[in-house]
Amino acid sequence: MAGELDVVTPGRRLGLANEYEAGSGTYVRNGIIYSSILGARTVVAAAAAAGGDAGQEGGGKATLGVSRRNAKFAIPVIGSEVLCRVVRMNPRAASVAIIMVGSTPCQEDFAGTVRVQDIRATEKDLVQMTASFRPGDIIRAEVISLGDQRSYYLATTKNEHGVVFAQSAHGNAMVPISWEEMQDPKTKVVEKRKCAKSF
Amino acid sequence: MATNIIDRRRINGPQRSVEPLYAQSGAAAADPFARGRADERALDQVRPIFIKTGPLAAQPAEHEALSSASAASGTAFYEQGKIRISCAVYGPRQGRRSNARAGSFDCDFRYAPFACSWKRRSHVRGADEKEISLILEHAVAPAIRLEAYPKACIDAFVTVIESDGKAATIAAAINCISAALADAGIEMYDSVAACSMGLAGARWVADCAQPEEDAALCSMLIAYMPGADEITYILQHGKTTPEQTDQAVQTCTDMCARVYAVICRYLQSSLE
Numbered sequence: 171m172a173g174e175l176d177v178v179t180p181g182r183r184l185g186l187a188n189e190y191e192a193g194s195g196t197y198v199r200n201g202i203i204y205s206s207i208l209g210a211r212t213v214v215a216a217a218a219a220a221g222g223d224a225g226q227e228g229g230g231k232a233t234l235g236v237s238r239r240n241a242k243f244a245i246p247v248i249g250s251e252v253l254c255r256v257v258r259m260n261p262r263a264a265s266v267a268i269i270m271v272g273s274t275p276c277q278e279d280f281a282g283t284v285r286v287q288d289i290r291a292t293e294k295d296l297v298q299m300t301a302s303f304r305p306g307d308i309i310r311a312e313v314i315s316l317g318d319q320r321s322y323y324l325a326t327t328k329n330e331h332g333v334v335f336a337q338s339a340h341g342n343a344m345v346p347i348s349w350e351e352m353q354d355p356k357t358k359v360v361e362k363r364k365c366a367k368s369f
Numbered sequence: 370m371a372t373n374i375i376d377r378r379r380i381n382g383p384q385r386s387v388e389p390l391y392a393q394s395g396a397a398a399a400d401p402f403a404r405g406r407a408d409e410r411a412l413d414q415v416r417p418i419f420i421k422t423g424p425l426a427a428q429p430a431e432h433e434a435l436s437s438a439s440a441a442s443g444t445a446f447y448e449q450g451k452i453r454i455s456c457a458v459y460g461p462r463q464g465r466r467s468n469a470r471a472g473s474f475d476c477d478f479r480y481a482p483f484a485c486s487w488k489r490r491s492h493v494r495g496a497d498e499k500e501i502s503l504i505l506e507h508a509v510a511p512a513i514r515l516e517a518y519p520k521a522c523i524d525a526f527v528t529v530i531e532s533d534g535k536a537a538t539i540a541a542a543i544n545c546i547s548a549a550l551a552d553a554g555i556e557m558y559d560s561v562a563a564c565s566m567g568l569a570g571a572r573w574v575a576d577c578a579q580p581e582e583d584a585a586l587c588s589m590l591i592a593y594m595p596g597a598d599e600i601t602y603i604l605q606h607g608k609t610t611p612e613q614t615d616q617a618v619q620t621c622t623d624m625c626a627r628v629y630a631v632i633c634r635y636l637q638s639s640l641e
Contacts, residue, residue: 177640179633180512180551181559181596197514197558204596206514206556208636238554245461245521277442278462316469316520 178205184234193235209238244274246282246313246322253334254282254324256307262286264303266311266324281321284311288325289364301350301362308335310366332366402569406581408450415564415576415624416450416537418544420635422552441526443553447545450578453530454541456549464522472518474510476525478502478542484529486579501539508543508563508592508602514556523555534577536565536588536604543592543602544632551636559594560636561601562629564621566590568609573617575624589617593625 178184182205187198193214195207205211214233246252246268254266263286267279287294289302303309310331311324326332338344338354338361346365347353353360375381402412410416422445441457448454464473478501482490505527513523525546532538543563550557567577567585577585587607593600600622609617 177637179560179636180557181594183596195556197556199558199597204558206517206558207554208551208640209554210640245518247519280463319467322520 176210177208178211178236179208180204180206184211184236189231190234191231193233195236195238196234203234205236207236207238209236211235212237244271244276246271246280248313248315250313251310251331252282252313252324253308253310256303256305256309258305259299259303261299264299265321266309268322268324282311282313282324283317283321284309284324284326288314288323288327291327297364302364303333304336304361304363306337307333307363310334326364326366329367332364334366334368336361336363402572402574402581406574407578412572413575413620413624415628416452416578418628418631419448420544420548420632421446422548422636422639441549441553443549443551443555445545445549445552447541447548449537449541449544449576451531451533452538452541454527454538454545455530456525456527456542456545458523458525458546458549458553458555460523460553461518461521461555462524463520467520467522469519471515472513472521472523474506474513474515474523474525476502476505476509476527476546478505478527478529480529480532484532486531501542504539504602504604505542505546509546509550509561511599511601512547512557512559512561512594513550514558517556523550525549532579534565534579534582536567536582536590536606537576537578539563539604540565540576540590540592544628548632548636552639559596559599560629560632561592561594562625562632563590563592563602564624564628566617566621566624568607568613568617571613573613573620575620587613589614589621591618591621591625593622593629595622595626595629 184203184205187201187203190203192198192203195209196203197206212235216230216232250271252268253270254268257265257267264284266282268282269276269279286297286299289297311326312331313322314325315323317323336344336352338359340354340357342354342356344352344354349365350362351360352363441459443458446455461472478498480490527542529538540563543561547560566573566575566589567582568587569585587609590604591600592602
């Protein structure tokens with residue numbers, strides 16, 4: 171019987187909101203935590219949820235969540251780190267296709283835009299689009315706004331954001347040699363990019 | 370001589386003729402269920418239900434690479450008596466219309482050309498299919514936590530492989546979408562279960578097949594979320610008294626709860 175209870179369907183009551191924290195895959199209505207997806211019920215004790223820091227808010231409450239083994243999709247929200255491919259560029263903005271959100275690949279690409287003022291944190295007025303990205307580059311960026319009707323607005327102002335993979339004009343994968351330059355290891359040609367800090 | 374010559378250019382009728390049979394008038398016509406139902410169901414009994422989610426995922430491993438590239442997020446196949454429906458849910462993905470506050474849910478309902486046994490349907494999407502698409506959207510959307518999917522779009526494509534009773538088919542489509550959404554892992558407040566009834570004489574008859582629906586004076590469809598105790602959609606065709614409507618809503622929600630239990634039991638077993 172306990173085994174049956176572990177798999178819950180959407181709308182199943184899981185517990186009281188004043189006894190548990192609502193985790194992912196749940197929602198709260200009228201002080202009751204309900205499951206919102208089909209999955210296995212999980213209870214994470216308070217100490218583990220707070221990462222060993224007992225001073226966190228909600229300390230003392232265990233977190234109720236529902237997890238799925240195969241999370242099939244991810245959608246970008248403000249603040250999430252995304253991996254995208256540059257599709258086309260103009261002097262004011264680059265259009266990109268978001269291919270991964272965090273560590274989850276998107277089932278279908280989302281459209282994003284990196285405006286020229288969102289590429290670097292400093293000397294924004296001197297940034298040139300062509301010296302930052304090229305079509306086909308893979309860049310790591312952060313979602314700063316849900317943007318307009320069509321696309322998400324992205325920024326690469328942080329050090330660890332920027333071009334992570336690029337090919338030279340000859341088609342070879344380039345390696346970063348400074349913050350703003352990448353070099354083709356075969357032809358030794360140097361091209362300008364807004365490089366991401368490698369970990 | 371003359372009697373031996375047969376005129377082959379004309380269709381020769383039979384030599385003898387009989388009077389045609391007319392529909393019986395009287396008590397039998399007033400209550401078509403006086404002698405029970407054709408399939409010997411109780412009046413408040415829904416046809417047996419079969420559900421299967423993720424048909425593609427159940428294929429052998431060689432299809433896995435193929436299906437994961439462009440396959441739907443969730444799929445379901447649903448049978449209720451003779452009704453057969455398949456549904457594929459795509460998304461959340463980027464939609465044409467986008468709203469920064471909440472996602473949108475779109476539904477595309479289609480009959481297969483051979484879905485109706487009495488006539489062949491055109492490939493072109495008819496007005497009734499568009500209308501049913503809207504009904505399905507309105508019935509299922511309240512269950513989806515659309516605010517969890519800003520700017521995104523969730524699409525459900527429903528194909529009726531075989532239909533048997535229009536209201537019953539719409540109800541089955543709602544149940545099928547619910548199962549497919551759960552399979553896709555879309556965040557929902559509750560699953561929607563739906564059930565239809567027909568008014569025959571003075572009695573409500575659950576889950577009418579096509580001949581029963583033709584005999585019924587009025588049909589009622591209710592989509593219901595039993596966990597949240599909320600009705601998401603009521604569709605009524607025909608004339609009833611307020612008392613009859615009241616009774617229908619009561620009976621229909623009870624039956625929806627039973628259908629819901631079947632769906633939930635299947636979904637639970639599908640993960641175990």
